[in-house]
Amino acid sequence: MNKNKKDLLQSTSARKGKAGEVCMNRRRFLSKTGTYAVAASAVVLGGGLFAPDSYAAKKIGEKANTTLLKMARDIYPHDTLEDKYYTQVLTPMIQAAASDDKKLSELADGAKSLDQIASQLFGVSYIDIKSEKDRVSVLKQIESSPFFQNIKGALMMGIYNNPDLWPRFGYGGSAWEKGGYINRGYNDIDWI
Amino acid sequence: MSTKFDLNDDSLVVIIGSGAGGGTLANELAQKGIRSVVLEAGKRFKMDDIENDEWKMFGKISWLDKRYVVGPARIAKDFPNLPAWIVKGVGGATMHWAGVAMRFQEHEFKMKTTNGTVPGANVLDWPVTLKEMEPYYEKAEKKMGVCGTKATGMPFHGESSHYKVVKEGANRIGAKCEQATLAINTETRDGRPSCQVNGFCMQGCRIGAKWSTMYTEIPKAEATGKTEVRPQSMVLRIEHDKTGKVTGVLYADKDGNQHLQKARVVAVAGNSIESPRMLLNSASSMFPDGLANSSGQVGQNYMTHTTGGVYAEFEKPVHMYKSTVVPGIVHEWKNNDPGRGHVAGYELEILHLGLPFMSAFLNPGKGGWGRELADSLANYDKMAGFWICGEDMAVESNNITLHPTEKDQYGLPVPVVYKADHINDTRMRNHAYDRSKELFDAVGALKVNNLPPYPASHNMGTNRMSEHARDGVVNRWGQAHDIDNLFVSDGSQFTSSGTENPTLTIVALAIRQADYIADQMKKKAI
Numbered sequence: 277m278n279k280n281k282k283d284l285l286q287s288t289s290a291r292k293g294k295a296g297e298v299c300m301n302r303r304r305f306l307s308k309t310g311t312y313a314v315a316a317s318a319v320v321l322g323g324g325l326f327a328p329d330s331y332a333a334k335k336i337g338e339k340a341n342t343t344l345l346k347m348a349r350d351i352y353p354h355d356t357l358e359d360k361y362y363t364q365v366l367t368p369m370i371q372a373a374a375s376d377d378k379k380l381s382e383l384a385d386g387a388k389s390l391d392q393i394a395s396q397l398f399g400v401s402y403i404d405i406k407s408e409k410d411r412v413s414v415l416k417q418i419e420s421s422p423f424f425q426n427i428k429g430a431l432m433m434g435i436y437n438n439p440d441l442w443p444r445f446g447y448g449g450s451a452w453e454k455g456g457y458i459n460r461g462y463n464d465i466d467w468i
Numbered sequence: 469m470s471t472k473f474d475l476n477d478d479s480l481v482v483i484i485g486s487g488a489g490g491g492t493l494a495n496e497l498a499q500k501g502i503r504s505v506v507l508e509a510g511k512r513f514k515m516d517d518i519e520n521d522e523w524k525m526f527g528k529i530s531w532l533d534k535r536y537v538v539g540p541a542r543i544a545k546d547f548p549n550l551p552a553w554i555v556k557g558v559g560g561a562t563m564h565w566a567g568v569a570m571r572f573q574e575h576e577f578k579m580k581t582t583n584g585t586v587p588g589a590n591v592l593d594w595p596v597t598l599k600e601m602e603p604y605y606e607k608a609e610k611k612m613g614v615c616g617t618k619a620t621g622m623p624f625h626g627e628s629s630h631y632k633v634v635k636e637g638a639n640r641i642g643a644k645c646e647q648a649t650l651a652i653n654t655e656t657r658d659g660r661p662s663c664q665v666n667g668f669c670m671q672g673c674r675i676g677a678k679w680s681t682m683y684t685e686i687p688k689a690e691a692t693g694k695t696e697v698r699p700q701s702m703v704l705r706i707e708h709d710k711t712g713k714v715t716g717v718l719y720a721d722k723d724g725n726q727h728l729q730k731a732r733v734v735a736v737a738g739n740s741i742e743s744p745r746m747l748l749n750s751a752s753s754m755f756p757d758g759l760a761n762s763s764g765q766v767g768q769n770y771m772t773h774t775t776g777g778v779y780a781e782f783e784k785p786v787h788m789y790k791s792t793v794v795p796g797i798v799h800e801w802k803n804n805d806p807g808r809g810h811v812a813g814y815e816l817e818i819l820h821l822g823l824p825f826m827s828a829f830l831n832p833g834k835g836g837w838g839r840e841l842a843d844s845l846a847n848y849d850k851m852a853g854f855w856i857c858g859e860d861m862a863v864e865s866n867n868i869t870l871h872p873t874e875k876d877q878y879g880l881p882v883p884v885v886y887k888a889d890h891i892n893d894t895r896m897r898n899h900a901y902d903r904s905k906e907l908f909d910a911v912g913a914l915k916v917n918n919l920p921p922y923p924a925s926h927n928m929g930t931n932r933m934s935e936h937a938r939d940g941v942v943n944r945w946g947q948a949h950d951i952d953n954l955f956v957s958d959g960s961q962f963t964s965s966g967t968e969n970p971t972l973t974i975v976a977l978a979i980r981q982a983d984y985i986a987d988q989m990k991k992k993a994i
Contacts, residue, residue, distance in 0.1 A: 351837045354846060412838060420834050428837050436827035436845060437523055446849025447823040448667070448789055450520035452674040456664030457790040465629035467784045468636050468911075 340387035365434030386423030478730035487560020489958035490737030491681025495689035496982030510556035518672035525671035546833035551885040559682025570968035595944035604976035612651035612679040628791035637911035643800035651679040669793035740927035760948035777919030779853035780908035788820040814858025861890040928962040
């Protein structure tokens with residue numbers, strides 16, 4: 277058995293209880309389909325989404341690997357956020373795809389269709405389109421596909437429901453254990 | 469030692485649901501020595517289960533059984549399986565509510581008299597007046613601990629930064645804004661602590677400062693030995709005898725085993741989708757259209773409040789989450805002034821969402837992505853905003869029906885919710901969007917975002933009260949016109965929605981109904 281794959285699978289199942297449950301309900305809420313787990317913290321590998329020689333990268337293809345990262349950054353563009361916050365959302369999706377042909381083809385075909393549309397409209401592949409506006413026009417064409425919506429849904433959870441990022445958005449998260457805000461600035465404002 | 473009643477005990481009141489209506493009714497009856505069984509579809513949560521985490525609590529406590537939303541409204545596209553944002557658990561939606569406790573205005577009990585016939589709507593006067601309700605509102609405010617009222621003498625919470633921004637904007641455009649009367653303690657009261665401003669009122673109050681039947685009415689009722697609560701008990705149908713009186717309730721326990729609990733009286737309080745659904749599911753050869761449905765109004769006139777959200781972005785931080793969820797209310801347009809282009813009124817309820825929910829609601833649905841949305845979310849800490857809460861016109865075709873073929877995990881037909889705006893709703897919402905923008909612009913907003921309605925937490929009207937049996941399902945006591953020992957005890961008995969949040973009125977009606985049930989039982993009328 278591929279050693280790399282074993283490690284990846286273990287890390288996925290360890291997260292399943294917590295993140296998987298939340299994600300399931302979030303999808304219920306947003307009426308999505310699919311079974312991708314969203315990780316609040318994930319193994320981040322160097323390079324693209326994965327080291328080029330990793331099992332997962334080989335499965336999905338190196339090209340798709342970079343296309344998906346670009347797409348993720350275009351869906352919720354926060355220029356000051358490091359790539360790792362996007363890759364840690366995509367990583368478990370691709371890991372899950374490694375053992376599920378349906379998910380694998382959704383991702384691989386999705387990435388391919390992006391390139392096809394990009395090529396028709398702009399004569400280059402998706403990642404080579406220079407302007408964000410033009411890339412968005414490509415994404416708009418596949419906006420309602422499960423491929424796009426599953427990635428968007430996972431990103432929403434992975435970016436905005438990520439406690440590691442809350443301080444950067446100025447959101448406080450859980451407060452009861454700190455005594456709430458009654459003595460921590462609930463009425464502080466200096467510009468009114 | 470918790471009380472257990474026998475399934476064959478036919479002297480009991482069986483209450484279906486343990487939220488604002490059912491939980492209050494159980495305790496009020498228990499205090500009078502009347503015994504009841506409360507059948508609750510959801511689990512019993514502990515205080516330790518409550519976390520300050522929006523998605524986690526959404527997943528844990530929400531009613532997520534299969535439902536459909538259909539109709540032209542955007543919600544049918546954005547949330548096709550989630551018409552309502554309510555709770556499945558002991559305490560019901562009182563776990564989730566933000567604590568806003570306001571009395572109806574006088575005219576809201578008589579909308580037909582006030583405005584005449586509204587074309588395209590099915591508007592009716594309540595068979596109850598504000599004057600009759602006032603003593604019960606007073607009792608409800610005392611029971612729940614509503615701050616800023618004469619009934620409790622508890623002070624308001626104080627002005628949060630979020631409140632101050634809105635208050636300033638309101639002042640600048642000459643609109644009336646006040647702190648909210650919340651059923652959230654500002655002093656230690658009734659064995660519960662004072663609010664420490666966690667900012668997660670809608671995820672369940674972790675410290676119990678907010679009134680919820682989960683840890684007030686229900687344990688108080690149980691302590692009398694007169695009430696037995698059976699969680700994870702999903703009602704399948706209400707049984708009746710050949711005279712048409714209800715005799716018991718068939719339910720499935722957590723393992724799917726079915727039990728028939730006999731009853732002297734049945735009170736339905738499962739919120740405005742489940743309550744009519746139960747009556748429809750109880751159709752029999754004697755009542756082929758469902759129980760208590762001679763009027764054909766069971767499941768009709770579904771109202772949710774006319775809602776929407778407005779979030780403004782400013783140059784400097786607001787930190788709206790450091791506040792009770794609803795710190796204040798702009799009351800300026802709550803009156804009935806047809807000169808605005810719509811009848812009935814609305815409140816602008818200052819309300820915060822956390823970043824996780826803001827990302828889901830700012831532009832919900834498939835198109836909610838891209839730089840504009842991301843830039844707004846990057847300004848999360850500089851946002852202030854409202855939830856619009858206005859009167860929703862009763863429209864007969866807005867309704868709850870049963871899916872013709874699809875069944876849920878209990879084998880019951882899946883409920884289908886149809887909801888469309890009445891033209892009055894659309895005009896009111898647009899008026900509210902415009903005034904909100906004016907208010908926020910006056911205090912320096914850089915951008916004002918309008919949000920479409922979210923899944924409804926205020927669900928009303930589907931078993932409405934009426935003076936005449938032909939117009940509605942229940943009489944002025946919430947008693948079915950057709951069946952004397954069948955009651956409706958939740959917001960589904962509302963004849964009109966009012967602009968106010970429904971919980972205080974549900975509780976006041978339940979207190980009043982308990983008096984009536986006790987009286988009728990004593991007289992052996994039921």
